[in-house]
Amino acid sequence: MKRIATVSLAGCFGCHMSLLDIDERIIDLMKLVEFDRTPLNDLKSFTRRCDIGLIEGSCCNEENVATLREFRRQCDTLVGVGQCAIMGGLPVMRNAIMHSDDPLLECLEEAYLNSRLVYNPTNDMPNDPALPLLLDKVYICSQVVKIDYVIPGCPPSGDLLWSVLTALINGTPITTPPGGVKYD
Numbered sequence: 001m002k003r004i005a006t007v008s009l010a011g012c013f014g015c016h017m018s019l020l021d022i023d024e025r026i027i028d029l030m031k032l033v034e035f036d037r038t039p040l041n042d043l044k045s046f047t048r049r050c051d052i053g054l055i056e057g058s059c060c061n062e063e064n065v066a067t068l069r070e071f072r073r074q075c076d077t078l079v080g081v082g083q084c085a086i087m088g089g090l091p092v093m094r095n096a097i098m099h100s101d102d103p104l105l106e107c108l109e110e111a112y113l114n115s116r117l118v119y120n121p122t123n124d125m126p127n128d129p130a131l132p133l134l135l136d137k138v139y140i141c142s143q144v145v146k147i148d149y150v151i152p153g154c155p156p157s158g159d160l161l162w163s164v165l166t167a168l169i170n171g172t173p174i175t176t177p178p179g180g181v182k183y184d
């Protein structure tokens with residue numbers, strides 16, 4: 001039986017929700033695979049090496065990078081799921097903020113101090129030492145590790161996820177289902 005691990009880096013969990021859109025086929029999936037580390041079972045570390053790792057989201061902080069590298073080490077096949085993993089999606093929009101000498105500070109000040117939608121009477125910015133360090137910019141997964149396959153969409157449809165997953169599990173050619181790639 002194949003083992004699958006999944007993770008959400010800088011993503012919204014929409015791609016994970018889409019996995020649940022395979023509906024009753026999830027029963028068939030459970031006959032084909034065991035889930036290792038994944039938010040679906042709340043397992044936060046690998047119990048053993050996996051055949052397939054599904055990555056949602058891109059890398060915006062040091063924890064994302066460490067997690068992605070661990071997935072690369074622990075998974076035979078690594079799959080980028082959704083636009084955030086493949087192209088950066090919404091998180092990568094912060095890379096467009098680069099008007100000053102310190103784009104990261106400018107981005108934080110926009111988010112927590114300067115935006116007209118912000119209510120922050122203390123002018124505090126997140127500074128808890130437990131918070132992972134932000135990267136200078138957002139990096140897509142393939143800029144950090146080798147990605148073997150990508151499943152495009154925002155989120156990819158349940159049908160597309162099912163099609164790719166069963167092909168990878170069974171070692172058969174990947175086909176695009178009717179409806180193809182969608183961006184909701």
Ligand code: SF4
Binds near residue numbers: 084
């Ligand atoms: Fe969410 Fe879309 Fe990014 Fe998936 S690709 S994590 S659904 S924003």
